[in-house]
Amino acid sequence: MDQAEDPIAQLEAYDGELPIVATNRNQWFGGKARDTGRLDTLFAASRFDAVTYVDIELETARAKEWILEEFRDNDVGLIISHHDFDSTPDKEVLTAIIDQCAGYGDVAKVAVYPEDLSDTLTLLTALHEATQAGIDAAGIAMGETGSHTRVVGHIYGSKLGYAPLLDDDSEYAPGQIPLGKLRALVESTRIDGTQLERIEAIEGDVSVPSELTLPN
Amino acid sequence: MDQAEDPIAQLEAYDGELPIVATNRNQWFGGKARDTGRLDTLFAASRFDAVTYVDIELETARAKEWILEEFRDNDVGLIISHHDFDSTPDKEVLTAIIDQCAGYGDVAKVAVYPEDLSDTLTLLTALHEATQAGIDAAGIAMGETGSHTRVVGHIYGSKLGYAPLLDDDSEYAPGQIPLGKLRALVESTRIDGTQLERIEAIEGDVSVPSELTLPN
Numbered sequence: 097m098d099q100a101e102d103p104i105a106q107l108e109a110y111d112g113e114l115p116i117v118a119t120n121r122n123q124w125f126g127g128k129a130r131d132t133g134r135l136d137t138l139f140a141a142s143r144f145d146a147v148t149y150v151d152i153e154l155e156t157a158r159a160k161e162w163i164l165e166e167f168r169d170n171d172v173g174l175i176i177s178h179h180d181f182d183s184t185p186d187k188e189v190l191t192a193i194i195d196q197c198a199g200y201g202d203v204a205k206v207a208v209y210p211e212d213l214s215d216t217l218t219l220l221t222a223l224h225e226a227t228q229a230g231i232d233a234a235g236i237a238m239g240e241t242g243s244h245t246r247v248v249g250h251i252y253g254s255k256l257g258y259a260p261l262l263d264d265d266s267e268y269a270p271g272q273i274p275l276g277k278l279r280a281l282v283e284s285t286r287i288d289g290t291q292l293e294r295i296e297a298i299e300g301d302v303s304v305p306s307e308l309t310l311p312n
Numbered sequence: 313m314d315q316a317e318d319p320i321a322q323l324e325a326y327d328g329e330l331p332i333v334a335t336n337r338n339q340w341f342g343g344k345a346r347d348t349g350r351l352d353t354l355f356a357a358s359r360f361d362a363v364t365y366v367d368i369e370l371e372t373a374r375a376k377e378w379i380l381e382e383f384r385d386n387d388v389g390l391i392i393s394h395h396d397f398d399s400t401p402d403k404e405v406l407t408a409i410i411d412q413c414a415g416y417g418d419v420a421k422v423a424v425y426p427e428d429l430s431d432t433l434t435l436l437t438a439l440h441e442a443t444q445a446g447i448d449a450a451g452i453a454m455g456e457t458g459s460h461t462r463v464v465g466h467i468y469g470s471k472l473g474y475a476p477l478l479d480d481d482s483e484y485a486p487g488q489i490p491l492g493k494l495r496a497l498v499e500s501t502r503i504d505g506t507q508l509e510r511i512e513a514i515e516g517d518v519s520v521p522s523e524l525t526l527p528n
Binding site for chain 2: 213214217221224240241243244247248251277281284285287
């Protein structure tokens with residue numbers, strides 16, 4: 097929402113079939129939202145039927161735990177996320193972060209920056225162990241080094257994939273894989289029994305619904 | 313060679329451009345060759361210019377180390393391989409196996425059977441660490457659980473990919489990915505700087521050269 101011109105009006109205009117994960121980040125978490133009113137706007141978004149999940153930062157959940165119940169009252173699921181844009185925590189620390197995220201919400205999401213390939217293995221290992229422990233976890237290693245974790249994360253239990261819809265690949269962050277390609281790669285590597293709830297609902301090319309277009 | 317009707321005659325007839333890795337397995341290693349003459353036949357194959365590597369089992373290299381020099385005199389590289397069809401060794405053991413393979417040959421190859429996804433992570437970790445240590449390693453986890461290691465192994469340093477050429481996918485072993493698809497998946501996940509020496513030489517659909525066709 098922090099990237100959109102008028103997110104609430106755009107949600108009002110949205111009549112697409114795909115459910116929406118709403119997020120509203122401030123600068124600390126890589127976004128553009130001012131702190132004032134940030135969570136109120138996210139809360140307003142969570143009232144829309146199309147918004148089925150909100151993504152709230154672990155730090156926000158920790159500091160303002162009382163708001164989580166209010167979001168739940170609006171019938172949205174909670175993705176509790178932690179981002180590390182500079183490095184990858186040790187596996188024990190990453191596991192503790194995932195546990196904490198899971199303690200606050202329905203899905204524990206981590207995005208880390210790998211300094212080398214041992215960090216991508218740490219991310220995959222932590223995802224696998226959290227999944228084994230019964231946690232709905234999701235995670236990626238950012239950047240080009242981590243790009244393949246977007247492809248194989250589902251094998252290790254990751255419950256969410258992230259892919260840009262834009263056709264212009266100069267708009268992608270390093271390591272991001274556009275939706276059509278990511279879908280093909282995930283389908284090519286899936287193990288029988290992997291449930292892909294939404295990916296199968298997305299047929300053909302997907303473009304950003306005009307109501308949700310972001311400004312350039 | 314153990315699967316072919318008359319491998320030496322077939323090599324004589326071969327005039328393709330792609331180099332050949334020759335192997336001749338006995339039952340212990342998943343093949344059909346009788347022990348008598350097995351290594352002599354492999355040795356005869358190694359005299360052909362088209363044969364640039366032979367794959368010899370670690371157990372064979374250990375027991376008959378003297379033959380390795382004879383193969384080298386025929387100007388072929390040595391892939392020293394270890395297969396575990398039932399399980400995956402602990403990482404320390406797998407690392408020791410890779411080190412031993414590397415001590416005997418040019419490429420250390422391991423194929424393991426993963427009982428769960430932690431075993432696929434063990435394989436990838438061992439490949440990565442061997443690569444970091446300067447070893448030319450190659451490896452896969454077999455079966456469906458390990459199938460994605462065939463796709464992302466190159467990221468962790470694996471120097472060889474294995475893919476069936478047959479069009480009939482009922483002929484594939486579990487987890488095997490046909491060549492055209494594997495090529496696309498590897499190219500889609502490669503990190504800038506990854507060298508793909510041969511994959512780029514293989515354009516379009518590749519079929520088994522008729523000289524090398526195996527009996528049904």
